[in-house]
Amino acid sequence: MRMHNADAACGIAQAAVIMGDWWNVLVLREIARGHVRFDALAAELGLSRKVLTERLGRLVAGGVLHRSLYQRRPVRYEYLLTEAGVGLLPLLVAMQEWGDRWVLGDGSVTAAEDGAEHARMHSLTGTRLPADLELPGSDGIPRDVVAPDAAATVLFTYPATGIQWEEPLPGAAGCTLENRLFRDSWPAFRDAGAAVHGVSTQLPHEQAAFARAESVPYPLLSDTHLRLAAALRLPTFHGAGQLRLKRSVLVLDRQRTVRHVLFPVGDIPHAVQEARRLARTLAGHVRP
Known part of the structure; x- marks a missing residue:
């Protein structure tokens, strides 16, 4: 990529060099989703082996991926995000949020029953979460x-709760109610052998304060770095200067x-x- 001399001091230009073209972006999208082996990437993207090899080589050279040997005969590698690569996840999720709202949607932050977000969320049925996906x-x-x-994990995502907002936060109304209802139902989930996990993009200490105040008995996980959002391509929106998760419920085995997927949650x-x-x-x- 040819660059003007002034671009050397421009972070946007330098990031564009790493991202390269849309194939690089889609390779990163699939790796964030857990497709970290060459054949899996080729199958998901429909790329030729030559083109995929070239793109992976550029991303490794750019410092956002590293190769990890998982088989010696024949030699095979997994392609994993580096710390710099993880730092690109908010950019990927922001691109998705922008596309959902302004290209695939009507500019509203409200999820439509027949919209792209609805279709994408319900297509998650049968998807397996990456084995190394942990959140604080x-x-x-x-x-x-x-x-x-x-035996089952109920994973519910919500925008935020427990903070006094200086500006309205679309979609956040009801987060406290939602946590209280899961809290009150938690003994029934526990007796059924099911776990409950709440997830938002709030910081751990913010969630801890809320959990103490509301006596929340189940874990509240922080997706501040948007690892879960990127892995599942969860719907997001901007509120109070930060990307927030829209409300959804996933049931995993x-x-x-x-x-099972419940979305949108009204x-x-x-x-x-x-x-x-x-x-x-x-x-x-x-019985089912």
């Missing part, structure tokens, strides 16, 4: 997004596979009740 809990310690000892009490029913069904307590 309210204690700051990384925790698996899927509870390893539970022991194998980390998404079995009727919060119904969504919590339905999540409880689906979790009990998945855990084998009632």
